[in-house]
């Protein structure tokens with residue numbers, strides 16, 4: 488299918504990009520892996536694409552201290568593939584490089600960006616769920632100024648976020664938590680396909696964290712959801728029953744041609760149990 492007509496702008500700095508996005512009908516272009524297919528299908532008709540590809544300041548990873556906590560910051564235009572191989576990201580928050588490998592194929596990961604994945608908010612996408620599981624925040628900019636919002640609040644529904652039309656994501660900020668253990672598991676028809684159901688488990692070190700462990704589901708409901716685990720129940724002999732009950736308690740489970748409510752709950756239970764086992768079996772993060 489042919490694209491609808493659209494204008495194209497390529498700013499070279501963030502203030503210029505913010506000015507361009509303040510114009511009616513303008514929309515940011517990251518790697519184009521989701522937006523361009525939507526345009527070809529006429530499901531999105533931006534008047535102008537503001538290509539963020541020349542904004543070098545939105546690319547790369549760094550460590551810093553924010554509100555007394557060590558954090559990993561990743562620019563929104565950093566590609567999924569760069570995160571997969573980035574040493575700083577791999578050592579500070581190892582789950583990221585592991586989970587990114589589940590996203591599409593290498594060609595998609597070479598173009599697709601972190602900012603685009605968060606802003607697109609596909610319910611089956613791995614990255615928004617990882618951000619929620621890891622307590623990440625998004626940095627957001629517009630002509631009106633900048634702000635930060637936890638990704639858990641930013642993602643409001645399927646393909647929906649709290650971003651205003653003139654706002655763009657400039658980066659993501661992940662707390663570095665030594666001692667944390669993480670595991671991920673997903674069920675997809677073929678490698679690289681979107682997950683029919685997936686789960687990320689975070690087991691916190693005994694001396695910190697809001698709970699002993701939590702699981703974040705993706706591809707199961709309209710948006711990723713995080714649920715606290717009873718570690719004893721999850722790890723005990725009745726673990727299979729425990730995770731099935733957990734999956735059965737989820738509200739608004741998606742139904743489509745691939746999985747009805749009952750089957751998707753079954754997949755979610757399996758994914759959560761395996762993500763929990765993977766987290767318990769992985770070495771604690773050192774954050775170095």
Ligand SMILES: Cc1cc2nc3c(=O)[nH]c(=O)nc-3n(C[C@H](O)[C@H](O)[C@H](O)COP(=O)(O)OP(=O)(O)OC[C@H]3O[C@@H](n4cnc5c(N)ncnc54)[C@H](O)[C@@H]3O)c2cc1C
Nearest residue numbers: 517518519520521522591599600602603604606612655656
């Ligand atoms: C065949 C195929 C398989 C795929 N499989 C998976 C998969 O398994 N898992 C998965 O998670 N994804 C998958 N994807 C999607 C892919 O990961 C996309 O790259 C990603 O969702 C969007 O990133 P992007 O940079 O390409 O964004 P774009 O397509 O450029 O933009 C997507 C949306 O985000 C907005 N946007 C882009 N950047 C910003 C920004 N910095 N600030 C604010 N808004 C912004 C755009 O305006 C648009 O609305 C797949 C895609 C394809 C084509």
